[in-house]
Amino acid sequence: MQKPRWLASLHLDLVIAFLIAIVSTTLALAAWRGNMVSSSAADASRLGIINTIKKQASTNEDWRATYQEANYAENYAVYLAEVQALEASGDPAAVAQAANLRQYLLPNLQLPASPLASDPVYQNPDGTYNLSKRFDDLEAAAPDLSGLNPQASFQLAGRYYSEQRWLTVTMVLLAVSLFWLALAEIGGKRQRLLTLLIGGGVYGLGLVLLAVVEVLFFILRGGVL
């Protein structure tokens, strides 16, 4: 016994209606995910900027401290040379003056220049000081700030932005699919099956792309959603 034509038509209507509901839900999910990814990208970018400011502020302070010590250390070294010249002069008054300077003045000059002028690790063979090493040590002393890695945040933001681009393509495919399915719902009998197939095919393509994009970027981000 053959099915009546109206029943077949009713079945097709139901199939299309179900498909439209499924595609709409998928589109809503893709839009939600796209917004989530966009928000995560903005968060990562914001964190990158904040970390850049924190790190730069820490670096600025370390350079300031380095050059402050360097100024005191240079002043100390010049006074030390003066004292040594007085000692080498052979003049009794100058030698006595040098002894007092060495005992009372030089330690006070060395104090603000420490550890640059007092720790041998910062002494260069020619009597100058290794400012780069002092700066590196100051940076290392605050690893919570100098160890910040803004580039990692910017890279993460970049990956989120890439995913957002592909999710937009996916959403466009789903919207196109929805359009063809709507056309199938309202279209004439001859075109109905063709438009339904086109809509279903585009939806399948969009769904596969959505899955690939999600899995790929999930792996690229090291398992972070």
Next chain:
Amino acid sequence: MTESIPEPASQSPGAERYKTLVVVLTVITTVITAIVASLQADANIRASTNNGASQEYAIQASGELHRQGLQSAYDINVFSGYLKDTQESLVFSLTALELQQKGDPQGAAASLLKAAISQARADKARQFSIFYTDPRYAPKTADGLPDMKAYLADSNALANDLVKSQNAAADAYNLWNHKADSYTSILTILAVAFFLFGLAQALSPRLRLLFAIFGMVALAGAGAWMVLILVI
């Protein structure tokens, strides 16, 4: 037994005129809307990325200027100390010579001691001065002066590079942000086209054609604007 549902009353053939045309135009509008939406999302992403980069470069440039200022202050301070002590030593030596000629050996010896002390200070300061220790700036002759121009150029080089990068990123941000804004305007025009095509479907054939033409004008305008943004 099969039953048949009653067939709807047949419409006059003229009532369906231009419906296919409007459907085709709606499909085209959908595709163009999808393309513009993608382009707008992409432009927004590029604008955000360049915005972040320009801010990062600005922070780094300000940090580099700060560091460079500290270094310059230190270098000039050491250099000026060296110049002061060298000149003092020279003046004390000349004084010692004058006193010697006037028959004051004690005064001459005291002045010579001062000259030696100043020279010792100057020699030490010279060791610390980048203008005498760095071959890029050190005088080429014994009586020559340090190459201050080269020092200034090198001091500002990194900061200038960072500012150039910052400017480039800021320009790129403005460009993409402007494009994203323009795409939003195009999407608005496309929404108008959708409305016109939708209205056309519900009207009589003559009005349908009129609204389809209005929709086509909006669609053509949106398409032309999109191409213009892509080309510029």
